Every structure is written in C-alpha cells, then in structure tokens.
Amino acid sequence: MMKALRLPGRALGGFDHGVHPPHHKERTEDLPIQRLPFGSRFVMPLGQHIGAPSVPVVKAGDAVRRGQLIAGPGGFVSVALHSPVTGKVLDVGPHRYSDGTFREAIAIEADPYDSQEFEGAPIDWESLSLEAFIGEVQKAGIVGMGGAAFPCHVKYSLPEGTRIRCLLINGAECEPYLTTDHRLMVERPEALLHGAEIVRSKLGAEEIVIGVEKNKPDAIEMLQRSIGPGQPVRVVPLEVKYPQGAEKMLIKSIFGVEVPAGKLPRDVQIAVNNVGTIVAIADYFQKGMPLIERVVTVSGPGVAYPANLLAPLGTPIRDLLRFAGGLKEETRQVVMGGPMMGASIADLDAPILKGSSGILALTANETGRPEERPCIRCGRCVEACPYFLNPARFARLARARLYEEMAEKYNVMDCVECGCCTYSCPSGIPIVQHIRTAKDYLRSMTRKEK
Numbered sequence: 001m002m003k004a005l006r007l008p009g010r011a012l013g014g015f016d017h018g019v020h021p022p023h024h025k026e027r028t029e030d031l032p033i034q035r036l037p038f039g040s041r042f043v044m045p046l047g048q049h050i051g052a053p054s055v056p057v058v059k060a061g062d063a064v065r066r067g068q069l070i071a072g073p074g075g076f077v078s079v080a081l082h083s084p085v086t087g088k089v090l091d092v093g094p095h096r097y098s099d100g101t102f103r104e105a106i107a108i109e110a111d112p113y114d115s116q117e118f119e120g121a122p123i124d125w126e127s128l129s130l131e132a133f134i135g136e137v138q139k140a141g142i143v144g145m146g147g148a149a150f151p152c153h154v155k156y157s158l159p160e161g162t163r164i165r166c167l168l169i170n171g172a173e174c175e176p177y178l179t180t181d182h183r184l185m186v187e188r189p190e191a192l193l194h195g196a197e198i199v200r201s202k203l204g205a206e207e208i209v210i211g212v213e214k215n216k217p218d219a220i221e222m223l224q225r226s227i228g229p230g231q232p233v234r235v236v237p238l239e240v241k242y243p244q245g246a247e248k249m250l251i252k253s254i255f256g257v258e259v260p261a262g263k264l265p266r267d268v269q270i271a272v273n274n275v276g277t278i279v280a281i282a283d284y285f286q287k288g289m290p291l292i293e294r295v296v297t298v299s300g301p302g303v304a305y306p307a308n309l310l311a312p313l314g315t316p317i318r319d320l321l322r323f324a325g326g327l328k329e330e331t332r333q334v335v336m337g338g339p340m341m342g343a344s345i346a347d348l349d350a351p352i353l354k355g356s357s358g359i360l361a362l363t364a365n366e367t368g369r370p371e372e373r374p375c376i377r378c379g380r381c382v383e384a385c386p387y388f389l390n391p392a393r394f395a396r397l398a399r400a401r402l403y404e405e406m407a408e409k410y411n412v413m414d415c416v417e418c419g420c421c422t423y424s425c426p427s428g429i430p431i432v433q434h435i436r437t438a439k440d441y442l443r444s445m446t447r448k449e450k
C-alpha cells in the first residue's frame, strides 16, 4: 500500500545517497537573462521531444510567421512545433543533430527586414475544461524544459480515479553550471506563480510547492516576496546535493514519500514541473506565445563571457558560443546540458532544442578522468546511487554483455543515468556509459519482440 501524501508536512530537505560536485554557478548566477540577437538560419528537428515526431504542415518556399504552426503532433505522446522566426521555409529533410546523426527537421531562413516581434493574444484559460486545457498545452508544443523534453500534456492526462493534490515546481537546478531556472525565478517570479496557478487550478490541486536548493537565496527570497496573500504556495529550501532535481528525489526531500520503482509522481498525488516549463505555460496563456524560445546557460571555462541567453529554438549552437566570446583554445569538449547528465556535442552548427538548458565549454581540467583501472570493490558507487542500485555489478555484467541479467536480477531499467556512480568511482570506470549501452540493447530487443 502506497504512503499517503502528507500535505502541509514539514520539509525534510534531503534524500539518501547522491554526491556533491562543485556547482560552478558563480559564473552566471548573477547575470541577467539577455536576448540573443536573431540569426539568419534556424533548424527545428521534428523529434526534439520524447514520443512520436511532429508531422510537418509546411513545405519548402512557404512563408511563415514567428509562432506559426509548422508541424502538428504525430500522436498522443507528441507535440506541435512552431516557427521560431518570421521568414521562409528552406527545406524539410535530414539535418545534423548535436550528436552528429541526421534527423528530419524543418529549416527556416529569417526575414532580415522583419522586426521579429511576436504577435499573439491571451487565451482565456479560466473557461477551459481540463480536456481543452490539455489540448492547448499540446498545441503550444510545451515539453519538460529541464532536459527530458517529455510532453507536458501527457503528465496532465490522468487515469480515471487519479487525483493530484500538489503541484510541485522543480527549482532545484542541481546540475553544475546551469542557472536558467535560477534566473527565471529571480527575474520572472510573477510569470512562474501565474503559470503555476493555471496548472494548479486545472488539475484541482490543493497547493503549489516550489523546491529550490539553498544555493539560490535570492530566488527563494524573490519568490517568497511575490506570493500574494492567500495564495496556496510554499517555497521549500533544499539541501544542495546532486541529483536533488530528479523528480523522485525532490518528492522524497520535500514530503518524505518514496515513489516506488515503476511508479510515477502522480501515483503519490503529485505533478512535477520544471520552472522553465511553467513559465512557458504562463507565456502561452498570457500572450498566446507557443514554445519558440528558451533560456540557455552558456558557461564553462572554455568561454570568455558566460551568459544566460534567451534564444529562439533552432538557433545554431555556434551562435550562442560566439555571443559568449567564442571557444578558447583550451576547450576540449562542448556539452549540451549539464556536466553530469549532458551529452557531448559533435556538431556546433546543430540547433538548440526545447530541452537545451545549457551549452558548456569544458577544458581538460573538467573532462580529464583518471585512467580506467580494475574495480577495487570500494563500494563508493553503491553509496552514491540515489536509487539504491548496484552500479559496480552493472559495470561487471555489462562488460560480460550479460544485459538480460542486469535487467532481470538487478533492475538496470530503474537507473536514471544520473552519473553519480561514475562521478564517485576512484578507478575511473565509465559505469553510466556501460549502463546506457545495456539499456539501449534491452530497449532494442523489446522493440524487436513487438
């Protein structure tokens, strides 16, 4: 039997295991969000969210306006795509993705004479039924902006009999370097609270809880000051620890409730949304603006002028780096996302996507790992795993390609790839890479069986 949610419960502020990597946020945490000047060419991949790719509704040569629909949802677990600029569709076809692979995308050339002002109108959210609200969120193309890019409307589509009591806003931003949510909480607290109220009231939740790590005292203060009298909102300061922003860790920290393996936050009556996602919802209902831009932290010792940039989706990564002063010679790796869960970028001309929270330029100091040696059975990876898995065993079994055993006996599919095990391993074993290989193999076998 699942534990009931303790609603006005005391914030516990932490969870077991996890790691404390240096947070490196001092480079950008005090820098206001700047708008990146519009470039000339934009690429919008059709599959930049989890689920079925979007389906194009435009073709080469079509004129498009900023915010215009360019691709509709390709199924229920899918969202719409909109043009980030006013201009002309160049082509619909394969384009390079940040990992170097080619994927279907819509390329658009911006009109150099257009002001790129967005023209839209507010949407009367109060009169919408829950079903109509969910449809609007899908139509707006809104996905989880913390990196996962999971379609937001799917989270709000609750099975019969499921009740949400708390809307939990994830303001932990526990990945080192990243400060996009931090700046949104400081600079746009009203939008965040307004978006949260829309979602809370539509889901029928009793309260809104915003979890923020204690290393963002200005964000905590700004939110507390912005809460109106009688608003059912609590701001909960959290221990600074990675991965505090993982949904299940956040719920454990705040409510002391475990979400069992294989279950979702809604099974304990909680809906979790990231700060950027909720601000995107506010922008859609207040201004009619679908998801066509986002804040990206550009940081790391490989750039001279780190920044928090508001950039149109589809902008080449190179444009953001150029704005931050370009790559220094000592840069060894450019990463999309944070250093713990992010992925190496293979092509700087690839576009930023809905889930791109950061572009990090790292030098040998950050990328250098100890040379791989045999496991000394120190148990540090086991101590670090917040999901109480056995990473050392995963690494051993993956080397022997015993992938089925990893799933059947040791629940490898419960691993969220947080990277705590790899970070803590003194033998330099790339444990999480082994786990990814195993999970990819197991998923491909499941697909073949279907």
Ligand code: SF4
Pocket (backbone or CB within 6 Å): 384, 385, 386, 387, 388, 389, 390, 391, 414, 415, 416, 417, 418, 419, 420, 421, 422, 431, 432, 435
């Ligand atoms: S990557 Fe997986 S196994 Fe490693 S610490 Fe995170 S959840 Fe545990």
Ligand code: SF4
Pocket (backbone or CB within 6 Å): 374, 375, 376, 377, 378, 379, 380, 381, 382, 391, 392, 395, 424, 425, 426, 427, 428, 429, 431
């Ligand atoms: S941390 Fe590394 S060396 Fe220690 S038990 Fe885990 S895999 Fe082995």
